[in-house]
Amino acid sequence: MTSRKRHSEADVTHLVRMFSRRFALVLVLSAGCGRASSEADTAAVAAGLQTAALTKAAVHHPALTADEAANRGERLVSVLLGRSLGAEESLGTFRSKVSRAPSADAAVDGLSHVKLHYREGGYLTVTNAEVAHDRDPGTSDIGEAGARARFKEVFASLVDAGLVQGAGYDPQNATMGRVRAGAAPLGQVAVEFTKEYRFYLKQKLGSVEVTEGEIQLGLNRSGLLAMIRVGGPRATPTAEPAQRSPAVSIASLDQRFAREFPNAQLVSSGLKYRIGADRGQGILEPEQAYEYVPHVRLANGEVEVGRKMTVYYSVAAPDAKGIIDPQPDPNATGDAR
C-alpha cells in the first residue's frame, strides 16, 4: 500500500499530545469559571430519560440562520482541529454560501483541506482531508480501545462546545465501525487494513431510539480526527405518558410483521420515535419499528435483494396501518422515450 501523505510516528504523537493538552486546558478553564465540567455535562446529557417511563416526545427541527449555521460550523471546526481558527482562517466562503441556500459546501478559508457541509435539517459535517487521506499502514494504530477513549474525549468537547444538544446521548451507547482500505492489481484480491474508526451515537430517550440526529465521528488509526457530523432534528421527552393499547403487545406486532412481510429479512426491531424530514415540529408517540431487507429467491436459486426499509406500527391503535419508510413511489416518472 502506498500512502500519499506520511506522518512520522513522532509527528503523530506530538499532534495527539498537543491536541490533548488543548482540551485539558479547556476543561480546566471551564471548571475555573464555575461552569459544569465536560464530564458533568456529558453525564447530564447521557442521563436523559434512562429511568423514566415511556413518554411522548417533542420533536425540534432546528431552523438555523446563516449566522447560527456559520457559528456552529466554526465551533465544529475548532473541535476537529483542537484549536480556534487562526487570524488567516475563516468561514467567510461558507458563511456566504449558507446565506444563499439551505445547504452549503465549502472549504475553510485558509485551510483548504478542511471541508464543511451544511444540510437541511441542521446537519453539519466537517472533514479533514489530510487526515482522511492518510492511509499509511506504517502509522501506529491506536486500536479499538484507544479509539473508544478518544471518541469519549471528543464527545465531551462537542458537549462543551454546545454542539450536542438534547438528552439521551450516552457515549457508552456508541457503536463502532471501521473504514477499510485495500488495493490490488488485476486478478488479485486486496489485503485490507483499517484506516479509520467510525463511531455512531443515536439519541435515545429511555429505551426508545430517535431516528434522526445521529452523531458520527471518524478517527484515523493515528488518533487524529478525520470527520465529525452533528446536528439534525432532535427529540425532547415530555411529561405526558405515551398512549398504549392493551390490545397491542410487542409479540403481537412481531407476528403482524411476519405476516405482512413474508419476504423480509429482519435487521432489527424496537421502539423508536420516528422523525421524518417533512414532519415539522410536533409531538411524537413511540412506535414499534421493524428494519428489514426484502428478499426474493429466484427460480435459478439466486436471491434478489431489496433496499432496506422500515415499517412502523402504532402501539396505541391496533388497526392503524403500518407506515413504511422510505415511502415507496412506484408511480414515479421521468423522461419520455
Add this chain to the structure above:
Amino acid sequence: MSSPQRPGTKRKSLLRVSLLAPASVATCVLVLQAHTAAQDYLIEESTDYTSNGCESDGIGDVNAVTSSLRTALEADSWSGNRFLNPNSWPHDVIEACASSYGIGGTTPNGLDSTFADTRTLVVFAGHGNQGRLTFGFPHNGSNCRVYMEPNMRLGSMAGNDAAYGMWLSSITLKVSALPDGPNWQWLRQQFGFNNSPSIGANEPRDFFNATSSADNSDAWLNQMDGNGREPVVLTHSTTESACWALHDSARLKADVTLTPRPGGPACEAGQPAFYHCYEWIDL
C-alpha cells in the same frame, strides 16, 4: 418507440467534424468539447417492482431517490436523461458491441453505445445483488437482471465515454466480489454499497453537491454513512499510487477528472493490466 434525442449527441458529433477542420479551429472546438462533453449523465431508476413480468416480482416497490440529483446536475450545467420504470431499459447499460453480452429477448445487443456509455456519469437506482442491477421492467422480452461480468462493459468497447458509476442498490459493490463484476467496468470510479442501504430521496443530490469542495470518495463515504449502511468507493487506474491519487482527488461537481478512463479493452477482448483501490465502511 422512437429513438430518443440525447443532449450530448450533437456536441459529440461536433468533435468528430472538427477533426477535419484546420488545426487551429479544431483545437478551439476540442477545448470547448473537453468541457461540455464531460458534463452529461444517464439516470436509470426502477421504483415499481410489482407484476411487470420480471422474475423478481414480489420483492416490493421502493422510493425514488434521483429526482433532486437530476435537478442538481442540471443546475450545474450537466445534461442527460432520467429514465424511470417502463422507460428504464436494462439494455441501456448493456454492452452493444456483440450479442454475447445480451440478456435475451428480441433485442439481442445492448444499447450502451447510445445511452450509458456515452455519458460521464451513469446512475442506477433500484434493487440488486452483488455485481448486479435489477430493473423493474423487461424490455422486448428480456430479463430484468443485468450482471456486470457477462453483460456490462462501461467505459470500453462500443461506446467508451462513461467514467463514473453510481449504484444506488443493494450489495452491488460487495467488497469480497469486486473482481467478479465491478472490476469489469472500465470506469474511473464506482460508488455503491456492500450491504442493503436505505437511501433518502435527497442523499444522492447531497453527495453530488458535496463534491464541489470534497473529493468523491470522502463525499460518498460521509454522505452515505450511518443508518447501518456500508458505502463503498472503488477506483481504478494504472498503478497503485495513481489509483490512490485519483481516489483522493476526483470531484464530480468541481469538474476534476471527468474524462473517460483511457486504454480500455476492445470488443470481446480481455482487460489490460490495471489496479483497483477502494475504501468502505465495515460495520
